[in-house]
Amino acid sequence: MKRCLLSLVMSLALVSVYADDSIPTVEELVEEQVAQEPQEPLRFEYRNDTLFVIGDAGILPKYVTVSASTGSNTYKRLFKDMGIDEGDHPSDSLYGFTWTHNWVNPYKVPIDSMPDSLLVDMSDFVMPVKGYITSHFGMRKTRYHYGTDIKLHVGDSVRSAFGGQVRICDYDPRGYGNYVVVRHHNGLETVYGHLSQIIAEPNEWIEAGEIIGLGGNTGRSTGPHLHFEMRYLGNAFNTEKALNYTNFEPKDSVYLMTLKSTYSHNAELKAMKAAKYITVKQGDNLSVLAKRHGTTVKKICQLNKIKPNSIIRIGQKLRVR
Numbered sequence: 001m002k003r004c005l006l007s008l009v010m011s012l013a014l015v016s017v018y019a020d021d022s023i024p025t026v027e028e029l030v031e032e033q034v035a036q037e038p039q040e041p042l043r044f045e046y047r048n049d050t051l052f053v054i055g056d057a058g059i060l061p062k063y064v065t066v067s068a069s070t071g072s073n074t075y076k077r078l079f080k081d082m083g084i085d086e087g088d089h090p091s092d093s094l095y096g097f098t099w100t101h102n103w104v105n106p107y108k109v110p111i112d113s114m115p116d117s118l119l120v121d122m123s124d125f126v127m128p129v130k131g132y133i134t135s136h137f138g139m140r141k142t143r144y145h146y147g148t149d150i151k152l153h154v155g156d157s158v159r160s161a162f163g164g165q166v167r168i169c170d171y172d173p174r175g176y177g178n179y180v181v182v183r184h185h186n187g188l189e190t191v192y193g194h195l196s197q198i199i200a201e202p203n204e205w206i207e208a209g210e211i212i213g214l215g216g217n218t219g220r221s222t223g224p225h226l227h228f229e230m231r232y233l234g235n236a237f238n239t240e241k242a243l244n245y246t247n248f249e250p251k252d253s254v255y256l257m258t259l260k261s262t263y264s265h266n267a268e269l270k271a272m273k274a275a276k277y278i279t280v281k282q283g284d285n286l287s288v289l290a291k292r293h294g295t296t297v298k299k300i301c302q303l304n305k306i307k308p309n310s311i312i313r314i315g316q317k318l319r320v321r
């Protein structure tokens with residue numbers, strides 16, 4: 001409670017200090033960041049070519065000047081240029097000094113409020129496993145597949161894609177299995193799932209290409225493979241947009257990340273979140289269900305890839321929205 005009060009008083013003070021729209025000095029920024037507790041979710045707003053990173057208290061914890069039209073800077077460089085170092089962990093400023101060992105995405109930044117565009121440094125990239133893709137990023141029946149699955153053999157070395165610090169080493173029996181999450185200097189986080197053995201340790205600083213675990217088949221997996229994810233501010237995107245899986249190199253030494261192209265799957269995600277599933281009960285047929293859920297037989301057929309004359313049986317799961 002005391003803390004809340006203190007931060008409220010501080011926010012009021014900050015608001016009044018910056019009320020004249022002046023950009024704070026580097027010293028003020030650093031002081032402000034030290035005083036702030038990590039806040040989430042973060043929001044991004046462009047105002048007159050200035051990107052404001054805004055915490056949930058509604059104040060402006062960080063000011064970064066970036067041209068919205070060019071978007072030609074990585075955050076790392078921006079913060080560095082402003083004399084703010086990374087803090088205790090890679091890309092600390094970007095992540096609001098949030099560093100946890102249990103949640104893959106503790107940041108909860110809505111995709112809609114991600115930056116319009118920025119460049120991600122790919123120059124030190126190393127392919128975690130050199131293998132062919134067995135399953136792509138994208139929509140599954142009732143869930144979303146946030147990674148790229150790469151073929152490997154149990155026991156193969158799995159390497160960190162970039163340098164950085166290990167954030168999570170954990171076991172998720174119904175999903176990732178044994179998995180590792182690494183935070184990188186370029187602002188990305190990468191996830192490595194289904195490992196047979198984890199070699200890295202939480203908080204360990206690692207180089208690009210360093211072995212973090214051995215390939216396996218743990219968790220929700222039907223054969224040995226690496227489930228590999230790239231995330232920015234917690235939001236996963238298709239690694240194939242930035243990587244070439246034929247020569248195992250990045251497509252370019254910098255990846256131009258944009259809200260429109262990098263997160264083009266946002267609409268799919270929204271549809272998935274809005275989706276509604278029902279279990280067929282006695283007396284139900286497609287037209288009864290359509291009426292009950294305010295939709296049409298045609299729409300239900302599309303969603304479930306069935307025909308209007310398909311027989312539905314009691315206990316069957318159907319998507320109605």
Ligand SMILES: [Zn+2]
Pocket residue numbers: 135145147148149226227228
């Ligand atoms: Zn996967």
